[in-house]
Amino acid sequence: MTAFPRTNVGGLSVSRMVIGSNWFLGYSHTTKAKDRYIKETFSDYKKIADVLEVFFRAGVDTLIFEITQQTMLNAVKEAEDRTGVKGIIISTPTFETNAETPEKGIDKAHAEAILDRQAELGASICLPHMCTTDNLVDRCTRKIRHMDELCKMIRERGMIPGLSTHMPESIVFADESGLDVETYISIYNAMGFLMQVEVDWVAEIIRNAKKPVLTIKPLASGQLRPYQGLHFVWNTIRDIDMVAIGTMSPYEAAEDIEISLSILERRRAEIELQETRSKASVKTKKN
DSSP states (O other): OOOOEEETTTTTEESSEEEEEHHHTTSSOHHHHHHHHHHHHHHSSHHHHHHHHHHHHTTTTTTEETOOHHHHHHHHHHHHHHHHOOOOEEEEEOOOOOOTTHHHHHHHHHHHHHHHHHHHHHOOOOOHHHHHHHHOOOOETTETTTHHHHHHHHHHHTTTTTBSSHHHHHHHHHHHHHHOOEEEEEEEEOOOOTSSSSSHHHHHHHHHOOOEEEEEEETTTTTTTTTHHHHHHHHOOOOOOEEOOOOOOOEEEEEHHHHHHHHHHHSSSOOOOOOOOOOGGGOOOOO
16 A cells, blocks of 8 residues: 655654544444543544554554543554554643633743643644633634744644634634644535535635644544545545544545545545445446
8 A cells, every 4th residue: 555645744644544533433424422432432442552553554644632541642652562653642731721811821831841741641743732722712812822832832842733613713813913823623524514604715724824733533523425425525635634534444544545645646445335235236237
């Protein structure tokens, strides 16, 4: 299999496909029952490692998760040991915000403790989670309050700063204000799932972003099939941008990698279609 294409984030080479963690940690965006099923399925970190191994062997070595998640750290270490591939971790820590934060800023001592731990555990890229970022977006001033302070602290610890956000404005305001970030997260899918403005508007924001964009939820948390969802995203982002995708089995990981490579290489995907009895009449008869 062809090694997966790469891009550059702040001088660091990362795979353009990024391994998502929601389908390992139980965040289905579907139902509580589905969340429970995911958590039970991946209660053993070695089952996560089984999936990561497929990605790692295909050159998809970049992951996104909050790095203090011990189950994920165990799984990454297991997959590294099996493959000899070093995982590149994009971490999304949360920093507390409250009614006083707009004026007083982030609690510096608390933020430093969080970031010290992120660096200690091996995060390469650090993007304050949308729970923090989006609380600090100021539409009046077109800036992200106090984010420059967090970015400075991230840099001081040898990590690459970025923004995790669900608000399209965050990318625009970061670029306009010259915020010291090297990448951004943006929800992006053909369905418009969880997106705050229309899909074509987000596409334009991604196209005009000054730094690489990591697009998330390309399959709308399972509501789009990989063929449709991946064709849309890969064909409408730039060569510098990335796609994060979550899978629940080694088989799904292999399929999504192959579908993605076929799109980028403009060829037919070498995968078997799933079959049901109702499709018997549309199959070509062999002579």
